[in-house]
Structures are given as C-alpha cells and as structure tokens.
Amino acid sequence: MDATSFYRIALDVMGGDHAPYATLDGACLALTNHPELFLVLVGDEAKLLPLLKHHGLVGELSSRMEIVHAPTVVTMEDKPTSVLKDKKDSSIRIATQLVREGKADGVVSMGNTGAAMVASVVVLGTLDGVYRPCLAGVIPNMKSCPTVLLDVGANVDSKPEHVAQFALMGAIYAEEVLGVARPRIGLLSVGEEDSKGNETTRAAAAILREIEINFGGNAEGRDIWNGNFDVVACDGFVGNVVLKSSEALAEGIVRGLRDSINQSLRAKIGGLLAKSAMKRFMKKLDYAEYGGAPLLGVKGVSIIGHGRSDGRAVANAIRAALRACEHKVNEHIQESIHRMLPASTTGSDIR
Amino acid sequence: MDATSFYRIALDVMGGDHAPYATLDGACLALTNHPELFLVLVGDEAKLLPLLKHHGLVGELSSRMEIVHAPTVVTMEDKPTSVLKDKKDSSIRIATQLVREGKADGVVSMGNTGAAMVASVVVLGTLDGVYRPCLAGVIPNMKSCPTVLLDVGANVDSKPEHVAQFALMGAIYAEEVLGVARPRIGLLSVGEEDSKGNETTRAAAAILREIEINFGGNAEGRDIWNGNFDVVACDGFVGNVVLKSSEALAEGIVRGLRDSINQSLRAKIGGLLAKSAMKRFMKKLDYAEYGGAPLLGVKGVSIIGHGRSDGRAVANAIRAALRACEHKVNEHIQESIHRMLPASTTGSDIR
Numbered sequence: 001m002d003a004t005s006f007y008r009i010a011l012d013v014m015g016g017d018h019a020p021y022a023t024l025d026g027a028c029l030a031l032t033n034h035p036e037l038f039l040v041l042v043g044d045e046a047k048l049l050p051l052l053k054h055h056g057l058v059g060e061l062s063s064r065m066e067i068v069h070a071p072t073v074v075t076m077e078d079k080p081t082s083v084l085k086d087k088k089d090s091s092i093r094i095a096t097q098l099v100r101e102g103k104a105d106g107v108v109s110m111g112n113t114g115a116a117m118v119a120s121v122v123v124l125g126t127l128d129g130v131y132r133p134c135l136a137g138v139i140p141n142m143k144s145c146p147t148v149l150l151d152v153g154a155n156v157d158s159k160p161e162h163v164a165q166f167a168l169m170g171a172i173y174a175e176e177v178l179g180v181a182r183p184r185i186g187l188l189s190v191g192e193e194d195s196k197g198n199e200t201t202r203a204a205a206a207i208l209r210e211i212e213i214n215f216g217g218n219a220e221g222r223d224i225w226n227g228n229f230d231v232v233a234c235d236g237f238v239g240n241v242v243l244k245s246s247e248a249l250a251e252g253i254v255r256g257l258r259d260s261i262n263q264s265l266r267a268k269i270g271g272l273l274a275k276s277a278m279k280r281f282m283k284k285l286d287y288a289e290y291g292g293a294p295l296l297g298v299k300g301v302s303i304i305g306h307g308r309s310d311g312r313a314v315a316n317a318i319r320a321a322l323r324a325c326e327h328k329v330n331e332h333i334q335e336s337i338h339r340m341l342p343a344s345t346t347g348s349d350i351r
Numbered sequence: 352m353d354a355t356s357f358y359r360i361a362l363d364v365m366g367g368d369h370a371p372y373a374t375l376d377g378a379c380l381a382l383t384n385h386p387e388l389f390l391v392l393v394g395d396e397a398k399l400l401p402l403l404k405h406h407g408l409v410g411e412l413s414s415r416m417e418i419v420h421a422p423t424v425v426t427m428e429d430k431p432t433s434v435l436k437d438k439k440d441s442s443i444r445i446a447t448q449l450v451r452e453g454k455a456d457g458v459v460s461m462g463n464t465g466a467a468m469v470a471s472v473v474v475l476g477t478l479d480g481v482y483r484p485c486l487a488g489v490i491p492n493m494k495s496c497p498t499v500l501l502d503v504g505a506n507v508d509s510k511p512e513h514v515a516q517f518a519l520m521g522a523i524y525a526e527e528v529l530g531v532a533r534p535r536i537g538l539l540s541v542g543e544e545d546s547k548g549n550e551t552t553r554a555a556a557a558i559l560r561e562i563e564i565n566f567g568g569n570a571e572g573r574d575i576w577n578g579n580f581d582v583v584a585c586d587g588f589v590g591n592v593v594l595k596s597s598e599a600l601a602e603g604i605v606r607g608l609r610d611s612i613n614q615s616l617r618a619k620i621g622g623l624l625a626k627s628a629m630k631r632f633m634k635k636l637d638y639a640e641y642g643g644a645p646l647l648g649v650k651g652v653s654i655i656g657h658g659r660s661d662g663r664a665v666a667n668a669i670r671a672a673l674r675a676c677e678h679k680v681n682e683h684i685q686e687s688i689h690r691m692l693p694a695s696t697t698g699s700d701i702r
Binding site: 142153156157188189190197198199220221222223224225226234236237238240241242243244245246247248249250252253254255256257259260261263264266267268269270271272273274275276277278280281284285 | 493504507508539540541548549550552571572573574575576577585587588589591592593594595596597598599600601603604605606607608610611612614615617618619620621622623624625626627628629631632635636
C-alpha cells in the first residue's frame with residue numbers, strides 16, 4: 001500500500017480514566033483491524049516507549065505508527081479552557097494541532113470532554129456555513145442500529161437554525177459512518193403533534209420541513225430508545241441532561257438487580273445460570289460498541305470518547321474517525337449546509 | 352367521627368387505561384386504608400352502580416362515598432382543551448368542578464394528563480402569586496426516598512422566576528406529603544459548577560440563592576436517580592423529555608433482559624430462581640408506589656396519575672391527595688410564595 005493512501009489519526013494517548021493502558025490497547029487493536037490506518041500516538045514519550053511492547057505495538061503494527069511528544073496532560077479536573085492557556089503543550093491540544101497542520105486527518109481523545117471540544121473548535125475552526133459545532137451521542141437503542149442524539153453538550157441556548165443544522169449534520173454522520181440509508185430525523189419535543197414543543201423546536205421544525213431530508217417530525221423522549229428515529233436533534237442542554245440521566249439510570253438498574261440477586265443463595269444461583277443471557281443483552285446497551293461521540297461541524301474529524309473507555313471502546317472510536325475520513329463526512333456536511341442556507345448567509349457565522 | 356372531619360376527594364372513575372375497574376379497586380383500597388376519607392366517585396352512574404359490589408364498595412365503605420354522574424369521558428385521543436369545549440360534562444371536568452365549588456377538597460384522575468391539567472388550571476385557577484402551576488413527577492430513585500422532579504410537562508419556555516417557584520413548590524410537597532425534613536433542592540443543569548447552565552438556569556439559581564431554602568446548586572442528569580437531591584427543578588420541556596425517556600429506557604432494559612433470559616432453558620431456570628429478588632428491586636423503581644403527579648400551584652389539590660395505574664397506584668394517588676389536604680400544602684405554598692415575592696409583585700400574575 002502506498003504511504004499516501006493511509007489515513008492518519010492522532011490519538012491522545014494520555015486522555016481517559018485508564019490511560020495510557022486502555023489507549024495503547026485500543027491502538028494495537030485498531031492497527032490490527034485496519035491496515036489502512038496510520039496512528040500518531042500523542043503523549044509523554046518517556047512514559048510511552050517502555051509500554052509499547054507490552055501492548056503489542058511491535059513489528060508491522062509499529063511501522064504504521066509514530067509517537068509525537070506532549071509533556072503535559074489535561075486532567076478531568078482541569079478547566080476546558082486550560083487547553084488555550086497553561087496546557088497548550090498537552091496531548092489533546094498537540095493532537096488537535098496535528099489535524100490543523102495537515103499532519104493528521106482526524107483526532108481521537110478519551111480525555112476531558114470539555115477540553116477536547118474547546119481544542120477542536122478553537123484550533124480546527126468551524127466549517128464554512130456551520131453556525132455551531134455540536135457533539136453527537138451515538139446511543140444504543142432497543143433495535144439493532146444506534147440513535148444519533150445531538151447536541152449532547154456543546155451548546156446551550158441553541159437557536160432554531162442551530163438545531164436544524166444539528167439534525168442535518170447528524171443525518172450525514174448516520175448515513176456515512178453508521179451506514180443508515182436515508183436516516184429518519186426527529187426533533188426532540190414534548191409530544192408528537194406539530195403544535196407540541198417550545199419556541200425553538202417549533203421554529204426548527206419549520207426549517208426542517210423546507211429542506212430535502214427525511215424529516216419525521218417531533219420525537220418524544222421514548223423515541224431515543226425505541227429506534228423509531230435514526231437521528232434525534234435537540235438543544236445541547238436537553239441532550240446533555242437526557243444522556244447523563246439515562247446513563248445513571250441504566251447503571252443504577254443493573255447495579256440494583258445485581259445487589260438484590262446477591263442477597264439470597266437461591267437468587268445467586270439463578271443469577272449465575274442467567275448470567276450469560278443477561279450479559280448478551282447488556283452488551284447491546286454498551287456505548288463502547290460505537291466508540292465515542294463525533295464533534296460535528298469542525299474543520300477536521302474529531303471523536304471524543306467516554307473517559308471510562310477500555311481498549312475495545314478506544315479501537316471503536318478510532319474506527320469511527322477512520323470511517324468519517326474515508327466517507328468524507330465533512331465534505332458532505334459542507335455541501336448540505338450550503339444547500340440549506342439561503343445564498344445571502346453562506347460564510348462562517350458563529351452566532 | 353364527625354362528618355365535617357372527613358376529607359372529600361373527587362375521583363375521576365372513568366379516567367385511565369384500566370378504568371373503571373382499576374379506579375374502583377383503588378377506591379376500595381383507599382377507603383379501607385383511610386377512615387378519614389370520603390370519596391366522590393365521578394362517572395357514568397349506570398355503568399358504575401352494577402360494579403360497586405364486585406369491587407368491595409359495600410357496607411361501611413359505601414357509607415363514605417357517593418356517586419356524582421358524569422355522562423362523558425375524555426379519552427386519551429381527545430385534545431386537552433376538550434374539557435373546555437365539547438367535554439364539559441366529562442368525569443374529569445365535573446370532578447374538578449366539585450373542588451371549585453367546595454364540594455370536594457381534592458381531585459384525582461388517571462385519565463388524559465393534558466386534559467386533567469387544563470381542567471385544574473382553568474377551573475380551579477392559580478394560587479395568588481404563583482406565576483405558573485407545574486406538574487411534579489415523584490420519581491423512585493436508588494435511595495429509599497423519591498426525587499420530586501418538576502416541572503415535567505405543564506410549561507415550556509419557562510422563565511427563571513417560574514423555575515424558582517417550581518423549586519419552592521416542590522420542596523413544600525416533599526416536606527409535607529413525602530415527609531422529607533428540609534428537602535435539598537437542585538436546579539437541573541449541564542454541570543455542577545455555578546457557571547454551567549443556560550440563561551434560564553443561571554438566572555433561576557441567582558433567585559434561589561437569595562431565598563431561605565436548602566438550595567444545593569446545580570444538579571446533573573444523574574442526580575435525578577442517585578438521591579443526592581430531594582427536589583430537582585427544571586423547565587417543563589426538559590422535565591418531560593427526561594421523564595418519558597427514562598420510563599422507556601427502564602422498560603426497555605427490563606423487557607430486553609427478560610427476552611434474553613427466555614432464549615435458553617438454562618437462563619430461564621436461572622431467571623425463575625432469581626425472579627423474586629429481581630422483582631424486589633423492580634418494586635423500588637415502581638412509580639405506582641408514590642401514586643401520581645401533583646399539579647402544584649392551583650387553588651385546590653389535584654393529583655394526576657399514570658394512565659396505566661392499577662388499583663394500588665390509584666389508592667396511592669388518593670393517599671397523596673389526602674396528605675396534601677391534611678398538611679395544607681396549598682397554604683404553605685401560598686406563604687412561601689409571598690415570602691419569596693418582592694412586595695410590589697404579589698397578586699396573581701400568570702406570565
């Protein structure tokens with residue numbers, strides 16, 4: 001394979017609760033699965049070098065990777081804006097900088113979500129015509145394909161035209177990266193009828209009805225889980241609250257069931273017999289399957305994974321970045337945005 | 352007991368998916384449990400009379416009830432405003448009217464939530480000084496006491512002062528009806544720090560910090576479930592989306608686990624052995640335990656239950672109405688609102 005045909009993904013090796021071990025495991029898995037991948041591992045070189053062999057990053061795999069040194073790390077306690085101030089030499093900032101400089105096609109981080117967003121928005125900049133970049137949650141539902149819920153936290157107080165663009169960008173991600181043909185778009189609201197909603201959703205619906213997309217009208221809270229819509233668009237305040245609440249609820253149910261089962265011997269034996277069946281279902285609900293949330297609308301591919309990601313989740317996030325590059329997601333977003341915008345308003349306009 | 356010492360609750364016997372059977376079961380249970388209760392059963396007399404005996408409404412119990420005839424029913428398909436137009440003679444409208452006329456102290460309905468809200472707000476009117484009545488979800492959490500989440504659907508596009516009042520009213524309900532001493536109040540937002548939130552939450556927080564209540568700052572989505580706050584206040588759009596999404600997620604997990612367990616004999620046997628332990632936990636998550644959502648801020652007690660309520664849920668909703676009457680929830684709300692409002696703005700002002 002010609003060197004120029006590789007896709008170069010910059011991985012923030014130091015980001016995440018289990019970094020650098022989980023990120024290095026993920027790097028090995030991703031390089032093994034994707035011969036078209038070249039990985040740029042960004043992190044503390046002195047710490048990383050002794051670990052490579054143990055994580056299988058040797059032989060052919062190591063010929064498709066390089067290390068770029070970054071002396072500091074943004075921790076979960078650091079403010080998101082630290083990447084613009086005292087943590088300019090952090091792994092997430094330097095990894096993002098590589099995309100900006102054309103030395104990588106995409107960046108993947110499992111670190112501080114806010115910092116990763118700030119780095120991507122400020123360093124990469126916003127695609128021409130995109131009002132506001134947004135974070136897309138790729139959420140397992142009760143059917144086989146995930147629901148793309150967006151925005152889940154990049155923006156609050158979104159205007160109707162922002163939410164309409166989120167829907168558009170989410171649909172392109174669902175189609176190109178998740179392989180959903182003609183994704184069905186819903187607008188998160190408090191009832192199915194067009195009249196239900198708040199000022200923002202009613203105005204956003206009016207915009208979406210005018211655009212040539214598969215717009216299915218209002219989605220309700222339950223539609224995030226039942227698979228009735230492939231893409232569900234909302235303001236980032238609402239999306240963030242729903243995402244965090246759902247994660248806590250699902251974890252609480254699983255933990256509560258386990259604790260209750262462990263209280264009697266009879267139930268414990270039952271639990272052991274049913275364990276693999278229960279695990280099979282829980283795997284369906286595992287966010288790690290889809291590997292992280294894309295930040296859509298920035299100039300370059302940026303995937304932000306869950307802090308708790310293990311090696312498989314990291315590899316899946318890298319795969320998502322790779323697919324977004326291969327399928328030229330940003331070019332498609334750019335085209336759609338230009339088709340959507342009235343001629344007078346093209347040009348970047350971050351309101 | 353003196354006739355005047357009874358609390359009179361009007362029950363919309365025809366409302367709900369399993370009406371009138373579940374409502375009559377609930378009526379019997381509530382009358383049995385609460386000797387201080389007098390029930391006014393509002394519904395189609397010709398349909399109800401032949402059913403009373405079968406549902407145990409005989410003897411002493413029947414001496415503490417009466418039937419008020421209502422010829423029509425608001426169905427789940429009817430518009431909420433139907434109670435103001437062609438369904439003025441519906442059971443929910445007539446039951447609410449009884450409270451307005453002083454013939455009942457509170458109203459309980461398991462029917463069309465929108466219609467029940469419209470009937471209560473329009474027929475009963477708003478308490479002096481309350482900007483907007485709100486619907487409070489009483490939600491089981493992973494601890495022993497429920498979380499009061501409000502507003503869950505009465506208002507969208509709430510202003511900061513509305514949300515602050517929701518918090519205040521929710522705290523009074525938690526204290527008086529659920530028995531929580533000095534309930535801890537949170538404001539639903541996208542991060543713990545004061546700086547996180549949208550325009551509405553930041554302004555609402557500023558108001559709440561000035562009032563003498565136990566305000567714990569921002570709550571995140573996960574805090575609805577972990578019991579860190581007794582009361583979580585938000586705009587009704589957000590609350591409604593979170594509530595519907597959570598309900599669907601919890602049901603989906605339970606159904607998914609059951610389906611997965613039923614796919615193999617081994618897991619099925621395990622499931623049978625663990626069944627009672629699993630049921631014990633799921634009972635903790637059962638909304639029926641707390642019996643419906645109070646509509647707070649109207650002149651009179653109004654409890655709106657889940658359409659799917661069974662007899663136990665109906666009885667618990669009646670108990671909630673009874674407690675709200677006994678503990679004079681509305682008087683407490685009125686006092687708090689007056690303490691909170693600047694002197695110049697007292698007086699009803701529905702913005």
